[in-house]
Structures are given as structure tokens and as C-alpha cells.
Amino acid sequence: MGLNPPRESVVDRFLRYVRIDTQSKEDQTVVPSTSTQWTLANLLAAELEQLGARDIRTSEFCMVYAAIPSNLPADQRVTPIGFISHVDTSPAVTGANVNPIIHANYQGGDIVLPCDPSQVITVAQNPVLAEMLGDDIITTDGTTLLGSDDKAGIATIMTMIDILGQNPEIPHGPIAIGFTADEEVGIGIEKFDVSSFGAEFAYTVDGGTLGEISDETWSARTATVTFLGKSTHPGTAKDVMVNAIYALADYVLQIPRDMLPETTEGRVGFVHPYIGTADVETSSVKILLRDFDIAGLEAKEELLRELATSTERKFPGVSVRVEVKENYKNMKEVLKHHPQLVENALEAARRAGLAPFMMPIRGGTDGSKLTFRGLPCPNIFTGGHNFHSKLEFNSRRGLEKTTETLVHLVQIFAER
Numbered sequence: 341m342g343l344n345p346p347r348e349s350v351v352d353r354f355l356r357y358v359r360i361d362t363q364s365k366e367d368q369t370v371v372p373s374t375s376t377q378w379t380l381a382n383l384l385a386a387e388l389e390q391l392g393a394r395d396i397r398t399s400e401f402c403m404v405y406a407a408i409p410s411n412l413p414a415d416q417r418v419t420p421i422g423f424i425s426h427v428d429t430s431p432a433v434t435g436a437n438v439n440p441i442i443h444a445n446y447q448g449g450d451i452v453l454p455c456d457p458s459q460v461i462t463v464a465q466n467p468v469l470a471e472m473l474g475d476d477i478i479t480t481d482g483t484t485l486l487g488s489d490d491k492a493g494i495a496t497i498m499t500m501i502d503i504l505g506q507n508p509e510i511p512h513g514p515i516a517i518g519f520t521a522d523e524e525v526g527i528g529i530e531k532f533d534v535s536s537f538g539a540e541f542a543y544t545v546d547g548g549t550l551g552e553i554s555d556e557t558w559s560a561r562t563a564t565v566t567f568l569g570k571s572t573h574p575g576t577a578k579d580v581m582v583n584a585i586y587a588l589a590d591y592v593l594q595i596p597r598d599m600l601p602e603t604t605e606g607r608v609g610f611v612h613p614y615i616g617t618a619d620v621e622t623s624s625v626k627i628l629l630r631d632f633d634i635a636g637l638e639a640k641e642e643l644l645r646e647l648a649t650s651t652e653r654k655f656p657g658v659s660v661r662v663e664v665k666e667n668y669k670n671m672k673e674v675l676k677h678h679p680q681l682v683e684n685a686l687e688a689a690r691r692a693g694l695a696p697f698m699m700p701i702r703g704g705t706d707g708s709k710l711t712f713r714g715l716p717c718p719n720i721f722t723g724g725h726n727f728h729s730k731l732e733f734n735s736r737r738g739l740e741k742t743t744e745t746l747v748h749l750v751q752i753f754a755e756r
């Protein structure tokens with residue numbers, strides 16, 4: 341872009357952050373779920389200070405907030421926008437002793453990870469590699485995850501701030517920064533302070549493939565289906581016992597095979613029985629319901645209720661209860677009223693030389709919760725791939741193009 345370079349390159353910054361273990365932990369009641377997340381949060385607060393950010397606040401919940409003031413004339417009001425990424429990494433794969441490996445000037449072919457040759461990033465499973473010739477690919481050594489999810493988001497946001505500091509001629513309005521804890525275990529975002537954040541809109545920088553922008557997530561509910569039978573001593577059970585386990589087993593087998601996560605993709609939703617208990621007196625199963633459309637979600641809930649009724653008929657003496665809770669809603673319901681958020685992100689990616697595209701997320705983001713709490717929040721790519729796995733990777737170009745996109749994005753808000 342013909343700009344002064346940042347004081348530290350985005351790659352160097354990324355390599356420093358991924359070496360810090362910030363793995364979060366499931367089934368905890370306090371945020372942060374692991375004290376290790378503080379190491380990166382405190383470091384980021386100190387580095388934000390060095391980069392000239394203002395109003396740096398670290399909450400008791402390991403959330404780091406900061407502000408970059410507008411550099412426009414006082415009479416020029418620009419919508420304050422925010423950038424958000426999470427410090428924690430997935431509990432699915434260890435994040436201790438991450439040893440990032442740079443495969444400089446990649447020339448094609450499968451990438452065997454040096455410390456565990458059974459871990460191979462194959463061209464067959466990662467067709468994006470064909471577009472990465474000459475790039476410097478950053479992988480793990482095969483024994484941990486990389487933590488590009490979401491230290492790529494953090495490194496690119498921090499480098500954007502660095503670049504804005506080195507190039508004061510780049511016009512921008514007020515920018516709010518939020519680094520969150522415990523995104524991966526779903527409990528952190530409740531502690532995010534929307535009211536004092538300082539932005540009307542924000543972007544989570546937590547996506548994948550370069551150019552991929554998302555303003556849709558699942559609408560998500562969880563059903564708990566409980567089967568009540570009648571237990572008695574099996575020695576004297578004849579004509580008395582009603583074994584709820586059979587009703588449970590029959591119920592889950594009635595779920596259509598073409599409606600499961602293992603048989604669906606793209607925009608098609610699913611139902612997913614994922615955990616339960618089998619017991620004569622009381623059996624139960626938890627079932628995820630996911631769809632991009634509320635009507636589709638309603639239909640899935642209705643199906644589960646119909647199956648409950650037919651199961652009761654088939655198993656006399658068993659009563660079946662269906663309880664449904666909402667987890668989160670498709671952020672598109674709100675974001676469709678703010679089309680400029682996506683338009684500006686697409687334009688920023690184009691100015692960075694990318695071919696941006698929209699991709700619905702078959703999951704939720706911090707943004708899906710924030711959007712319904714008054715902070716509309718689409719998601720932007722980071723260049724990362726194979727999240728939550730030892731095969732996770734990103735690249736120099738991935739990090740640099742994401743950073744460039746963010747710098748363009750703040751300028752676009754200032755222009756429009």
C-alpha cells in the first residue's frame with residue numbers, strides 16, 4: 341500500500357502470541373475458565389499501551405478493551421466501529437508448547453509435520469494449498485494446535501493499530517478494540533461489556549479462508565427429551581416394569597438419516613442427538629437443533645414433538661417430555677438491517693486484492709450473541725484453516741492480507 345511498515349511484522353507478532361498457552365476449559369462456571377488466558381490478556385494490555393491506544397481496560401473476566409481515537413477533524417463524525425477476537429484456544433487439542441513451523445516459499449505437495457509424521461496436511465483435503473504456492477505457510481510441529489484461531493485475529497488487529505500509528509495520514513474514525521476470553525467454551529461473551537465498549541458496530545476477526553465474510557450463523561436450540569418408565573426388581577418385573585431405555589432407543593432411530601450433521605452440509609440444517617443417559621426409570625437424550633431459518637428450526641422442533649407422541653403410543657406406560665432451550669439466533673435477522681457492514685467489509689477485502697465471498701457459518705460466533713445484545717457483528721476471515729486441530733495452519737499472506745483488509749476497512753468507514 342506504500343505505507344510505513346508496522347514496528348513489528350504481523351507474522352512475528354503472530355508467532356509470539358501462538359507460543360503462549362491460552363487453552364480454555366469446558367464445564368467451568370467462572371470466566372476465565374483457565375488462569376493461563378491472563379498471560380496473553382495482560383501482555384496485550386501492555387502492548388496496546390505501547391502502540392498508543394487509549395482507555396485500556398482489563399476486566400475481572402479477562403476481557404481487554406481499548407480505544408483508538410479518531411484522527412479526523414472534530415466536526416467530521418464517523419460511526420465508531422469495533423474489532424473483536426478471542427485470546428483462548430480450543431480445549432479439543434493441547435495448546436501447550438506450541439512450536440510454530442514456517443514452510444518458507446511453499447512449492448506444492450503435502451506438508452508432513454516434523455514431530456509427528458502421521459500428521460499430514462494433504463493437498464487432497466486442503467485444495468486451498470494449490471493457491472498458496474510461494475507463500476510462507478505456518479503450521480504446528482504436529483503435536484499441538486496452532487492457535488491461529490484466534491491469535492490470527494489478535495495479531496492482525498494489533499498490527500492494524502501499529503500501522504495506523506505509523507501512518508497518521510490514514511483517515512479513520514473512532515475504533516474500539518475487544519479481546520475476549522473463553523469464546524471456545526461459550527461462556528466468555530456473556531461477560532463482554534457492550535455498553536462501555538465504545539462502538540455501534542463491530543467485526544469479529546475469527547473466520548477462515550481469505551476473503552470469507554459471514555453475516556449468518558445457525559439459529560440454534562437444544563432439546564432435552566426425557567422418557568419416563570417404571571423400574572422394579574427384575575426378578576418380579578413381569579407385567580410391572582416399563583423400561584424407558586427401549587423408548588429412547590426407538591426414538592433416536594426414528595430421526596431421519598438425511599437430517600444429521602454427518603449427512604448434511606452447506607445451508608442444510610440438522611438435528612443431532614449427542615449425549616444422554618439410559619436408565620429403566622428415566623432415560624434422556626440431548627439433541628442439537630440447527631438451521632439458518634427460524635421456520636426450518638421450528639419444523640425440526642415440531643418433528644421431535646411428533647416423534648415423542650408416536651413413541652408414547654408405541655410404548656404404553658412410557659411418557660415422553662420434550663423441553664427446548666434457545667442457544668443463539670442467526671445474526672442475519674439483525675444484520676440484514678445493516679447491509680453497509682458487509683458491503684464495507686467486501687470492499688475492504690477487494691482493495692486488499694482479494695476476491696471476497698459470503699459464507700454462512702455452520703456454528704455460532706461471539707458475534708451471534710453480541711448482535712442480539714445491540715452490537716451488530718459480522719465475521720471476517722483471518723486466513724486460517726483446520727481450526728481446533730493439529731493440522732491447523734495459516735500463512736504470511738493470510739496474516740498480511742487480513743491486516744491490509746482491516747486497515748482498508750477503517751478508511752472506508754471514514755470515507756462513507
Ligand SMILES: [Zn+2]
Nearest residue numbers: 426489490546
Ligand atoms: Zn475462533
